[in-house]
Amino acid sequence: MNACMKTFRHRWLGLAAILVAVMGAAITLSAVAAQAGEAPGGWQWQREAGKSVTLVGPEGVLWQFNFAPTLHLPHFHPVATADGRTLTWNSPPDHAWHHALWFAWKFVGGVNYWELDRKTGKSPGLTEWKAPRVTTRDDHSARIEMDLAYRPAGSDAGPVMTEQRVMEVSAPDAEGVYHVDWTSTFTAGEKDVVLDRTPLPGEPGGQGWGGYAGLSVRLAKDLADRVAVSTDGPVPLEGDKYRGKHTALDYAGVIGGRPAGIAILDHPKNLNTPTPWYVIVGKPMSYFSPAVICYKPHTLKAGKTLTLRYRVLVHPGRWNADRLKKEVARFAR
Numbered sequence: 214m215n216a217c218m219k220t221f222r223h224r225w226l227g228l229a230a231i232l233v234a235v236m237g238a239a240i241t242l243s244a245v246a247a248q249a250g251e252a253p254g255g256w257q258w259q260r261e262a263g264k265s266v267t268l269v270g271p272e273g274v275l276w277q278f279n280f281a282p283t284l285h286l287p288h289f290h291p292v293a294t295a296d297g298r299t300l301t302w303n304s305p306p307d308h309a310w311h312h313a314l315w316f317a318w319k320f321v322g323g324v325n326y327w328e329l330d331r332k333t334g335k336s337p338g339l340t341e342w343k344a345p346r347v348t349t350r351d352d353h354s355a356r357i358e359m360d361l362a363y364r365p366a367g368s369d370a371g372p373v374m375t376e377q378r379v380m381e382v383s384a385p386d387a388e389g390v391y392h393v394d395w396t397s398t399f400t401a402g403e404k405d406v407v408l409d410r411t412p413l414p415g416e417p418g419g420q421g422w423g424g425y426a427g428l429s430v431r432l433a434k435d436l437a438d439r440v441a442v443s444t445d446g447p448v449p450l451e452g453d454k455y456r457g458k459h460t461a462l463d464y465a466g467v468i469g470g471r472p473a474g475i476a477i478l479d480h481p482k483n484l485n486t487p488t489p490w491y492v493i494v495g496k497p498m499s500y501f502s503p504a505v506i507c508y509k510p511h512t513l514k515a516g517k518t519l520t521l522r523y524r525v526l527v528h529p530g531r532w533n534a535d536r537l538k539k540e541v542a543r544f545a546r
Contacts, residue, residue, distance in 0.1 A: 258349045266347050266355065268382075272297030275391070276382065276527075278357055280345055285329060287342060287359065288312035294529055295389035298469040302431050307498065310336070311431040314475075314525065316397065319426040320409040322373050324365045327426070339366050353384035373402045374513065393525040395428060401513040409510035413456075424456060424507035425491045428523055430475055432499035436466035439499055441492045444537045453495035456507060460487045461537040464501045465530075472531045478544045479503055480522035484511060 255271035267277040275295065280287040290303040290313030301313035310317075310329045317340070319327045326338030346358040357380040362372035377398045385391040411423035432439075441448045443459035460481075465474025479488040489507035493500040503523060505511075513519055524544045532540075 256353050260347075263344060266349065266357070268349075268353060268355070270295060270297075270353075270385075274299075275385065278345075278347075278380070280342065280359070282342070282344075284312075285310060285336065286312050286315050286317055286340055287345075288315035289393070290314065292475070292527055294473045294527065295385045295391070296529070298471075298473060300433050300436070300468065300473060300475055300527065302433050305431065305434065305497070308431070311429070311500070314393075314430050316378075316395075316428050317426070318363075318408055319411060320407070321363050322365075322406045323409070326363060335366065337366055339364055341372075355382045356380070357382070371402055373404070373406050375400050375402070388529070390526060390528045392527070395523045395525060396520065398518055398520045399513060400518045401515050404515050406513050406515075407510055408506055408513060410504070410506055413508070421454075424489070425502055425504050426507075427502055427505045427521070428477065428525075429502040430464065430477070430500065430525075432464060432466070432475070432501075433468055434497055436468050436499050438472075439464070439466035439494050440531065441494060441501060442531075442533060442537070443490070444534050444541060446534050448490075448492060450492075450494055453493055453498075455492040455494075456489060456504075458487045458489050460541050462490050462492070462501060462503070463532040463537055464492070464499065465532065466499070471529070473527075473529050474531060476526040476528065476532055476537060476540065477501070477503055478524040478526070478537075478541050480524075481545050483521055483523075484519060 257269045259267040259269055264281040265277055265279045268275045274291055274293055276289055276292050278289050290301050291299040292301040292314050293299045303313040305311055310327060317327045321338055324338040326336055326340055329336055340361060340363055342359055342361040348356040359378040361376040361378060363374040364372045379396045381394040383391045410426040412419040413423045414421055441462060441464050443462045445459055448455045448457060461476060461478040463474050463476035465472055479486055484505055488503040488505055491502045491504040491507055
């Protein structure tokens with residue numbers, strides 16, 4: 214009996230040692246994975262130094278923020294659903310200066326910061342930025358902070374305006390919805406600066422496409438059955454465009470055989486709230502923007518600040534006015 218007990222004890226101790234070794238190896242592998250940016254459930258942070266930060270999920274890239282200093286403007290692309298369908302289009306052939314999910318003023322002090330010169334490939338107004346401060350978290354959320362400056366190309370003077378930008382990106386929830394809380398604080402330089410847009414029809418020099426500037430989304434080329442809905446219901450298009458004031462707007466369609474969309478919420482303390490919207494449902498253009506200065510330019514006095522806050526939500530399915538109202542109430546709180 215004693216011999217049997219000793220044999221059993223030795224075998225048990227041997228098995229225990231093996232289990233400890235296996236568990237130790239698993240813990241070590243987990244630590245290595247954590248250092249590499251991996252997270253439970255197949256999520257992983259990827260960084261390319263000086264160029265981008267990306268959240269990759271089980272179905273592929275969820276979002277990527279691009280900030281290489283050689284870019285025209287920093288931007289998010291791709292912006293995708295949790296099941297891997299890309300909803301944005303960067304630098305399409307018709308408007309190479311459309312950068313998926315991005316921010317750009319049209320005219321700052323009379324200089325164009327929006328478009329690229331087709332000959333030089335550069336913009337008359339330069340938007341410059343320092344490398345962002347990026348904090349990525351284990352819960353798949355992130356914080357991106359940037360300092361930007363606006364100056365005419367070739368100018369040796371100080372910037373006509375600066376910007377502090379903070380983007381808080383949430384993790385996707387159980388429904389697959391995630392959001393970017395976008396806050397930009399602009400400060401005028403030593404002189405007053407006028408923020409302007411292409412004039413609207415009926416104004417001197419007005420154009421049918423006038424009124425755009427600010428936070429913008431260019432949606433995927435393959436988005437079909439497109440519908441734009443505001444907190445007041447489906448928007449009535451005039452041709453392929455719409456302008457109107459609402460607290461939120463959702464642009465959705467079918468991609469990859471299923472509906473999905475992007476909504477933007479206006480903050481109740483923003484300039485000109487409820488914001489004017491600029492929407493295009495055209496061929497091939499799917500575009501929308503809370504075009505804060507759509508109806509009139511804004512003068513930012515020397516040394517004074519302007520803060521704009523938005524929430525951008527990426528979601529499966531189509532959202533109606535009631536869902537938008539609930540999201541607006543949540544954001545306002």
